[in-house]
Amino acid sequence: MHSFSLADATVATRLPAGDLDRARRFYADALGLEPAEERAGGLLYRVRSGVFALFLSEGAPSGTHTQMAFDVEDVDAVHSELERRGVAIEDAGVVDVEGNYPSKGTGERAFWFRDSEGNLIGVGQPKP
Numbered sequence: 001m002h003s004f005s006l007a008d009a010t011v012a013t014r015l016p017a018g019d020l021d022r023a024r025r026f027y028a029d030a031l032g033l034e035p036a037e038e039r040a041g042g043l044l045y046r047v048r049s050g051v052f053a054l055f056l057s058e059g060a061p062s063g064t065h066t067q068m069a070f071d072v073e074d075v076d077a078v079h080s081e082l083e084r085r086g087v088a089i090e091d092a093g094v095v096d097v098e099g100n101y102p103s104k105g106t107g108e109r110a111f112w113f114r115d116s117e118g119n120l121i122g123v124g125q126p127k128p
Helices: 020-029 075-084
Strands: 012-017 037-039 042-047 050-056 068-071 095-098 107-114 120-127
Touching: 012 020, 020 042, 020 050, 075 107, 075 120
Parallel strands: 012 050, 068 120
Antiparallel strands: 037 042, 042 050, 095 107, 107 120
């Protein structure tokens, strides 16, 4: 009998895309990311400590909550570079978010943007 434990599993984010070609261009041009793998109807991306996939979908993302987030070492530098690349940052810009998981510090500085498909993406830097 096998034991059941999701604690030993890996986690990967899946984001819907109405147009994979458009999404691929956005992730390449705006974010500097290229897919590590491709299949009909999907693109898989690998970053330093995780993976995420874009999948062809007729459904629409809600766009009302963070669907994926990147933890970075310098949120201001990433914010400036994304703005330089033409990414529309959500109105608040970089904000202080109080409270956080204890292992991640006391809070974070963060901002949000939408990808070409309407997915809400966060970028944050933990505060000590």
